[in-house]
Amino acid sequence: MTQVLLSPKTMHFRRYLRHQQSLNCSILTVNRFADQECHIQVPTGLSDQNVIIIHALTPPVHDDIMQLLLMVNAAKRAGCARVGVFVPYLAYARQDRAHTNHESLGLALLAQMLHAAGVDALATIDLHNPASVIQFPMPVVNISSFSLFSSLFEQSDGLLVVCPDDGSHERCQQWSSRLKADKVVMHKHRPAANQCEIVDVVGQVRGRDCLIIDDMIDTGGTLAKVVELLHAQGAKHIQVIATHALLSGPAIDTLRDLPVDGFLITNSIVQANLDARWQVVDISPLIDRGVHQLSVILFDDDYVKRVC
Numbered sequence: 001m002t003q004v005l006l007s008p009k010t011m012h013f014r015r016y017l018r019h020q021q022s023l024n025c026s027i028l029t030v031n032r033f034a035d036q037e038c039h040i041q042v043p044t045g046l047s048d049q050n051v052i053i054i055h056a057l058t059p060p061v062h063d064d065i066m067q068l069l070l071m072v073n074a075a076k077r078a079g080c081a082r083v084g085v086f087v088p089y090l091a092y093a094r095q096d097r098a099h100t101n102h103e104s105l106g107l108a109l110l111a112q113m114l115h116a117a118g119v120d121a122l123a124t125i126d127l128h129n130p131a132s133v134i135q136f137p138m139p140v141v142n143i144s145s146f147s148l149f150s151s152l153f154e155q156s157d158g159l160l161v162v163c164p165d166d167g168s169h170e171r172c173q174q175w176s177s178r179l180k181a182d183k184v185v186m187h188k189h190r191p192a193a194n195q196c197e198i199v200d201v202v203g204q205v206r207g208r209d210c211l212i213i214d215d216m217i218d219t220g221g222t223l224a225k226v227v228e229l230l231h232a233q234g235a236k237h238i239q240v241i242a243t244h245a246l247l248s249g250p251a252i253d254t255l256r257d258l259p260v261d262g263f264l265i266t267n268s269i270v271q272a273n274l275d276a277r278w279q280v281v282d283i284s285p286l287i288d289r290g291v292h293q294l295s296v297i298l299f300d301d302d303y304v305k306r307v308c
Contacts, residue, residue, distance in 0.1 A: 266283045
């Protein structure tokens with residue numbers, strides 16, 4: 001039987017996982033010292049068991065990353081055979097490449113830290129760059145949210161799928177094929193982190209209903225510029241789909257007055273005080289799928305040895 005350990009931030013998924021007879025779900029205990037250091041305690045009886053830890057990396061992410069490393073460490077010290085980790089939003093995924101030799105490579109470092117702590121397999125949802133799985137020294141399951149969102153849409157004449165940047169091309173192509181819709185691509189330039197300049201739009205948007213597809217909304221700056229440009233070029237209606245709603249800093253204020261009919265996001269990062277334009281889709285079915293795939297990997301000796 002697979003042991004599933006949920007952190008306090010993900011315990012709301014327990015009810016959805018409980019129906020699986022092959023899973024035994026428990027809640028991790030997270031305590032803090034006066035200086036905010038974390039101390040993790042896992043349940044007893046985990047010796048020689050395969051364990052899956054479900055934890056959320058929410059802004060600010062550094063405390064949650066340290067908690068995750070301690071959770072894995074505690075599980076290994078308790079004698080667990082193998083440890084899988086499911087983080088719906090993988091922090092540092094945007095830092096998967098360096099343009100010079102004088103800057104950090106955050107994702108590769110995070111991958112090595114998880115490996116050093118004892119992670120045998122990892123699952124996440126809508127990795128920023130799917131190709132970046134090669135930076136991990138363990139199996140990675142990258143689960144797509146496409147099935148969750150696409151079921152809410154039907155084919156419509158005049159619908160236009162908008163790629164906010166070149167990196168979202170593959171994701172947007174999937175939507176374009178599913179809805180039999182045309183596609184436009186935004187070309188952007190980033191002079192610095194969280195700064196964006198939209199350079200060009202490839203395609204005609206006048207009089208079209210636009211569906212912007214992206215994996216995340218951080219400060220909302222890029223999204224705001226995309227929406228404003230689409231609106232200026234005559235877009236009829238604009239909707240936004242984004243898996244991970246970080247909504248950092250002034251994001252809510254930045255997006256509040258934009259000419260957007262609706263935002264469709266998931267609860268990979270729980271947000272409060274959103275207005276009526278925001279619709280939140282529950283990722284529990286993806287958690288269920290990811291736990292199953294991690295469980296298969298952890299019990300496959302040949303697969304783990306081959307990848308690791």
